[in-house]
Structures are given as structure tokens and as C-alpha cells.
Amino acid sequence: MTQMLFTHNALDRAAHLRRNPARLDALRHGPDALVAGFWRDLALLRDGRALLAQGNEAARLMELASHVVFLGLHQDRPIFALDLAKMAAEADQSPPQWEKGAVWGELRAIGAALPPEDSTILATGRALVNWHRTHVFCGRCGGPTESREGGHVRVCLDQTCGAQHYPRTDNAVIMLVTDADKVLLHRQPAWAAGMWSILAGFVEPGESFEQAVARETFEETGILVGDIHYAASQPWPFPASLMVGFTARATGGQLVVDRHELEDAQWFSRADIAAHFSDSHRNDGSGRPYLARPGSIARMMLDAWLPG
Numbered sequence: 001m002t003q004m005l006f007t008h009n010a011l012d013r014a015a016h017l018r019r020n021p022a023r024l025d026a027l028r029h030g031p032d033a034l035v036a037g038f039w040r041d042l043a044l045l046r047d048g049r050a051l052l053a054q055g056n057e058a059a060r061l062m063e064l065a066s067h068v069v070f071l072g073l074h075q076d077r078p079i080f081a082l083d084l085a086k087m088a089a090e091a092d093q094s095p096p097q098w099e100k101g102a103v104w105g106e107l108r109a110i111g112a113a114l115p116p117e118d119s120t121i122l123a124t125g126r127a128l129v130n131w132h133r134t135h136v137f138c139g140r141c142g143g144p145t146e147s148r149e150g151g152h153v154r155v156c157l158d159q160t161c162g163a164q165h166y167p168r169t170d171n172a173v174i175m176l177v178t179d180a181d182k183v184l185l186h187r188q189p190a191w192a193a194g195m196w197s198i199l200a201g202f203v204e205p206g207e208s209f210e211q212a213v214a215r216e217t218f219e220e221t222g223i224l225v226g227d228i229h230y231a232a233s234q235p236w237p238f239p240a241s242l243m244v245g246f247t248a249r250a251t252g253g254q255l256v257v258d259r260h261e262l263e264d265a266q267w268f269s270r271a272d273i274a275a276h277f278s279d280s281h282r283n284d285g286s287g288r289p290y291l292a293r294p295g296s297i298a299r300m301m302l303d304a305w306l307p308g
């Protein structure tokens, strides 16, 4: 079974170093520093891997950075994520050129093709860099904020305010809803033709995960669920979600698809899926439906259920 994307233990977050600015500064300019660059949410890659620059290349990227975040230690080396938004786009608005062989990639598209540790490092960096870029002003008073603790806090510089802001993580539930030998799958209008997956939705303020599972399932499909159990979780930094996976059992209701949210929802038995779904994880041109791609928590939960 393919490991879930973005869950490799690639980073020792070394949080104790965040509160030591002098040490962090020395690490940042030291010979062991590794840096991952981002430009408008695109990550810098080379030779099919994350481009983790070091030495002279790292120093030159550092000079172009508008935000620097200490991600932790990777194989005992300090690693930093950089927002390279100051680099100008090319005349045709394509991403800026870097050194020979360097390319920019959208992690959502290329994450599964990278080594698992690289995907995890880039997911963490992308989430934090995006958070800095969108929180340069205080949400309480509108004053400017400044990065502290290696980029894990932003502090409002207005002296009467001084609010501390922490990186956002938006909780979303994703649920494998079953009824005996059947699983409830759905399609969203924005998805590639033929792809089906399990239901998901954001947790609302004042709600538990289990309540969100029951509410979202009922709102989107009219199905009532119980027997809700935690299964696994997956960071999904596009831009800041954490997918929290649950299994749930249908206890009543009738399948009525909310067409504002979903294109379709249907029950499928294991035999239906075995007989009619393509093994491919993309539209293979056959017109057959297929399941969410390997590496996603949706697919991991489906693969765990399918053998029966």
C-alpha cells in the first residue's frame, strides 16, 4: 500500500531552537543549512527531487527571501523554507528562472512523484510560507506583524495590541461511510471526469470531529450515521488543511444528493467497484470510473476497506 503523502517523519521540528534567535541565525548562515524555495506556492525542484539548496546556492536564495521559516532538522541539518516572492516573474508571467536544471512544481500535482521525505518537507514549508505571506497584518488591529520564533509566531508591532498569531491549520473531516457491504462515494463538479471518493467537509466552530462527520454526511447525502471512529489523519497544505479520517456506519436516512455541493453520490458494493472501476488513478480514456489517487487518505481508507 502506498504510504500517505506528507506523513513521512522527515523533520525533527527541534522546537527548542525556535526560541534561540542567535543560534538560529548561526544555523541559517552556517555551512550545514539547507533551504527550500517557494514562489507563489510553487516549490523549487531539481532532478525529480525537492531542490534543497546548500552552501553558496543557499546563501544566494536567502538574499532573495521575503520570509524565512525554520522547519527543523533534516538528517541533523537545519532546514529553512523561503518565500521567494520578491523574484520577478518572466516577461510572459511564467515563474522566474533559477539555476540550470531547477524547475518549479505545484506540490498538489507532483507530491506523489517525489521521494516521501521531500514531499513532507515541501508540504510543511508551503503551508508556513503561505501563512506568512497572508498574515503580514494583524487580524485584531490591522497593524504590521513581525515573524518570531523561527517563523512559528507573528507578533503585532502595535504597542497597545501586541497580539501573537500562530500558523493556521483548518480541520476537515473525511469519512468512509459504509452500510454492510456498500460504501458511500461521491463526485464533485470540479474533479476530473470519472474520479470518485469518500465524503469530506470542514469542521465548524463549536463542533467536535464526530459531529462534523454526522452533519456533513447528512447535509450532503441525507444519510444518518453512527459508530464513528477515528482512523488516521493527513496534512493537506492547500493551503492549510488537516484531513482527519473517520469510519462511520449508516443508521438511517435516504440518499438525497445536495446538488449545490456534489455532482453525484452513490452507494457502491465491493463487487461493483471490483467489476466496474478502473485500476488506474486517473482518467484512462476508457470511460470507466476510478478511485481517488494512491497517497491520499481517502484512498488509504478505501484500500483498507475494499478487501472485505
Ligand SMILES: [Zn+2]
Residues within 6 Å of the ligand: 138, 139, 140, 141, 142, 143, 156, 157, 158, 161, 162, 163
Ligand atoms: Zn495588532
